[in-house]
Amino acid sequence: MERNDTGCGTLHPPTLHQLGWTEDHAAAFAQYPDHYKPGRVSCRQKTVWEVLTDAGALTATVSGALKRSGQYPAVGDFVVLLDRQETGTSTIVAILPRTSIFSRGEAGPDGTDQVIAANIDTVFIMTAAGHDLNARRTERYLAIAHASGARPVIVINKSDLADDPRTLTEQLATVAAGAPVITLSAANGDGIEHLSPFLSSKTTIALIGSSGVGKSTLINRLLSSAVQETSTIREQDGRGRHTTTVRQLFILPGGAIMIDNPGIREVGLGTAADGMADTFPDITGLACQCRFSDCRHDGEPGCAVQEAVQNGTLAESRLENYRRLMREIAFSQEKAEIGLVRTERKRWKQIAKMGKEISQGKGRW
Ligand SMILES: Nc1nc2c(ncn2[C@@H]2O[C@H](COP(=O)(O)OP(=O)(O)OP(=O)(O)O)[C@@H](O)[C@H]2O)c(=O)[nH]1
Ligand SMILES: [Mg+2]
Ligand SMILES: [Zn+2]
Structure with missing residues (x-):
């Protein structure tokens, strides 16, 4: 297959409409002046994005403002581009609202x-x-x-x-x-x-x-x-x-x-909590009948879920996996919350260490 210098494959350019552009996208894009143009990200290679536009495929980088806001376009994103005539390059300046x-x-x-x-x-x-x-x-x-x-x-x-x-x-x-x-x-x-x-x-x-x-x-x-x-x-x-x-x-x-997509090595769950009810409708359905609204289905009295396991209508392995995934979600949410604190603490540790080294006349100082 023909490859361009980003390592992404070059594609025959379809129109934006064929790429799934809707009226919602058009409405969100309407606020940008005429010289901005829309596109859809078809490939990402570290710091370079391939974007399909009505004028064909182009490679683009991301604006400093977008980077500073911590937002990076993903494959499938509809984005707003600005052509830099002087350098002949394109910059992604915004990501249009995502549906998923x-x-x-x-x-x-x-x-x-x-x-x-x-x-x-x-x-x-x-x-x-x-x-x-x-x-x-x-x-x-x-x-x-x-x-x-x-x-x-x-x-x-x-x-x-x-x-x-x-x-x-x-x-x-x-x-x-x-x-x-x-x-x-x-x-x-x-x-x-x-x-x-x-x-x-x-x-x-x-x-x-x-x-x-x-x-x-x-x-x-x-x-x-x-x-x-x-x-x-x-x-x-x-x-x-x-x-x-x-x-x-x-x-x-x-x-x-x-x-x-590349094969996924590890599937972390992150904020998948919202998806648990749809993945385990049998368990969440039964849970409504548990005596306690915060029942963990782990030995509590009046637990409808455990009763279903006992009478054979729910497989024990399924309940075990449900509990394991819930624990994992709780853990990763905790990790996300303490992530900020940890980075800050690490920074202070480094500063303290540096101070100690200076006072002892050690290391690089
Ligand atoms: N027998 C058999 N082999 C298949 C079938 N589909 C794919 N393979 C083989 O499985 C191997 C892996 O296929 P890939 O398409 O590279 O797998 P992938 O999911 O894209 O893998 P990554 O890109 O590493 O994530 C290749 O040797 C394929 O020929 C199938 O339906 N039957
Ligand atoms: Mg593959
Ligand atoms: Zn229960």
Whole structure:
């Protein structure tokens, strides 16, 4: 594939309208003077962004003011650009309001989530037949997807490797909680037609999942060309190799907009608390009947959730995972809150150490 100097692939420029530009975007953009222009971020490479505009793809940097505000555009963002005639470069000066934010739960030093992609309508949570097919991991992804505001679809790839592909769907049916589960083979195209209802034009879809599950292979299949590099899984441990290293947006032949992501190593939960009710509707539904409104379903009297486990209507492993995720969310929220304090304390420690070294005539002083 042709690559430009940012390492992002060059794309045939679609119009902004084809990229999902709506009247809301137009209204938000209307306040900018004529010489500003809108675009959608299709790829980010450290400090350089590739932006698609009505005049084609361009590379841009971010304005100092935006950086100082701690905001960085993510792939999928609609942005406001200013061309610098003198230098022939473009600067992103603003990010238009987002409809959804997909973030990895690792809080930054200031407690903010790391935005993976923005304005995502649908998330394909991708897994594959074999070692990756894991109900607990799928629940984590679902919690993040629900919290982001995007609609999750579970995609089980590599059906060609399964003895009985029908059992694959059953394995995740209980955790899906109403989200569609689709089984296919990106390699040979089996079942690929089941994705059609989710690929309508101007819908933005993000592909997420572990390295090696076949995200890039699926993009290549849907584009009918090998634009994304794919790679064989390591023999011994079955783990992927992190073949895809940049996040990038593609337009499919039917007009859907699809974002390929690098495999996620660790799925932190960050502020996924909002997604828990949709991920575990069975448990949160039962929780309304618990005697105490703040019941942790951990030995309290009158607990409807534990009763359901005892009478066999709720799997104990599901309750355990729910409790584990809730603890993790509480922990990461705490971490985000103390993040600021910690940075400040560290700074003071450094100053104190420096003072001590000066008074002792040690080190660099
Ligand atoms: N048997 C089989 N192999 C597949 C299928 N889809 C992908 N693969 C193989 O799985 C390996 C990994 O595929 P990729 O598409 O690179 O995986 P990825 O999810 O993009 O991985 P990262 O970019 O590292 O996150 C490659 O060797 C693919 O050929 C499938 O449906 N069946
Ligand atoms: Mg890939
Ligand atoms: Zn309870």
